[in-house]
Amino acid sequence: MIWQFALRYFRARKSTSAINIIAWVSVGAIAVGTAALITVLSVFNGFTGLVKSLYSSFYPTLKIAPATGKTLLLTDAQLKAVTATEGVAHVSRSIEEKAVLRNGNEQTIAVLKGVDRYFTSVAGVQHKMVRGKFDLGKETGYQAVLGLGIESALSVDVEHSFVPINVYIPRRNASFNVGMPEQSINNGVIYPVGTFAIQQEFDARYVLIDIDFMRNLLDMAPGEVSSLELALQPGASEGKVKRRLQALLGDGVKVQTRVEQNATVYNVMQTEKWVVYVFLSFILVIAAFNMIGSLSMLVIEKQKDITILKAMGGRNSLVQRIFLGEGLIIAGVGSIIGFSLAIIICLLQQHFGLIKLGGGSFLIDAFPVEMHGDDFVLVSITILVIGVLASWYPASRAARQEITLKAT
Structure with a gap:
């Protein structure tokens, strides 16, 4: 009524x-x-x-990073346990460090990210190529893929020139020697073969390279990495997998979802x-x-x-x-x-x-x-x-x- x-x-x-x-x-x-x-x-x-x-083209679904410090050291048993965790599809190791890049008279500061062959399974940078190709091979020298901003800053032609780029990274745990600065710096050479474009935050900051190049340049132990990057199986719950990994690895690491990696x-x-x-x-x-x-x-x-x-x-x-x-x-x-x-x-x-x-x-x-x-x-x-x-x-x-x- x-x-x-x-x-x-x-x-x-x-x-x-x-x-x-x-x-x-x-x-x-x-x-x-x-x-x-x-x-x-x-x-x-x-x-x-x-x-x-x-x-999602650059950051993984889940990332395992050290709770303190810049690197974490995992045993083969721990890596196998992470890979075998329910819900985990792929695991990629990565090493990141800032470096000075120089091409002729041009130079810039970038973050070198060393990745292994599973990186393309946890991220999608290979689908964001605008020039050249995504190839991190090392048969004829360590090949690199540059962000669009880095390519512009160094005036690199990734399609028509195979000119190497010089890389300079401070040695780990070494104090700077004013008289002989070269003793405080490790250097190497990379060959740019491709350029990706995602957004400025990545394009003007990152260079992708094979993880062995970074490990040699930084004198790192075989199991030492900056982070583990994970892709999950279809339908797997991020929260549940995160809790499983945190319980497996303890408080010495932090497991972050994609949102937590970019919380700001x-x-x-x-x-x-x-x-x-x-x-x-x-x-x-x-x-x-x-x-x-x-x-x-x-x-x-x-x-x-x-x-x-x-x-x-x-x-x-x-x-x-x-x-x-x-x-x-x-x-x-x-x-x-x-x-x-x-x-x-x-x-x-x-x-x-x-x-x-x-x-x-x-x-x-x-x-x-x-x-x-x-x-x-x-x-x-x-x-x-x-x-x-x-x-x-x-x-x-x-x-x-x-x-x-x-x-x-």
Whole structure:
């Protein structure tokens, strides 16, 4: 009965057309706010997914690194145990160290990352090549793959020149000798054969090389590495595998998921998303004021109906629930229209890229969009809360109204 009354009040023409107009203005404001929230949150999801896909090309699903210091020393038994851990598909060893690279008169500082033959199974750099080839062979000299920024800084032609690049790395545990600085530095030669482009953070920083080159240059023990990088089997839980590996290797190492390896970036993106959500929610708050005005005027118009209901034995709570239901219908209709608009906008953007990114220098041409079910749930809860709060005062006022039957 409550919803029948509320629906009838919503659909019926009012004696004053202003009440109908204000009610539909409330519906429109909620629809606009809902569509804006879903669309903008979906754009943030799209950018987050894009960043994750870029990072997945370079960073592994799980990474085992030393809890303190720069390297960890693992025995063959420990490596076999890690590989045999349930959920682990591939394990790659890596050694990273900063170095000075020099090509003729050009020089720059880069991070040399030595990897083994399993690296292509845990990352996807080989799919981001823009020039040359992904080949870390060492038959005719250690070959290297450069980031696009490193290639530019050194003026290297990876496709038409096989000119070596000189590498200089400080010796481990050696103090700098001012009189004979060359005794404090190890040097080697690498041959660039390819260039990758992922994003500036990687392109201007990394050079990939065979792990044996780094091990020889840094005088490292056979089982010593900077980290282990892991790819998981399809369907394996990152959290469960992480806990298994942490229990296996103890507190001397830290096992990080891809999000934890880039916690700052992901935290900033999530913070921005929540800030935008809060600001766009004010559109719904404005709609709430329209609802308060519309319901207040409806209470005044329906005084006779309220009096008759109470005279027939209706309790104050019944009257209050009727007008609360009226407010929720207004909010519900607005949210349905808003969700429909948002879905249409997002689908058009996904398929046709209607809104383009300016500048023409980004990896994609149009704003990326990903609709997530949890965003729809969040916005629905927000609308429900705002609808109840906006309806509470008019509904309470209607419930407190005294019976004023007049004798005729």
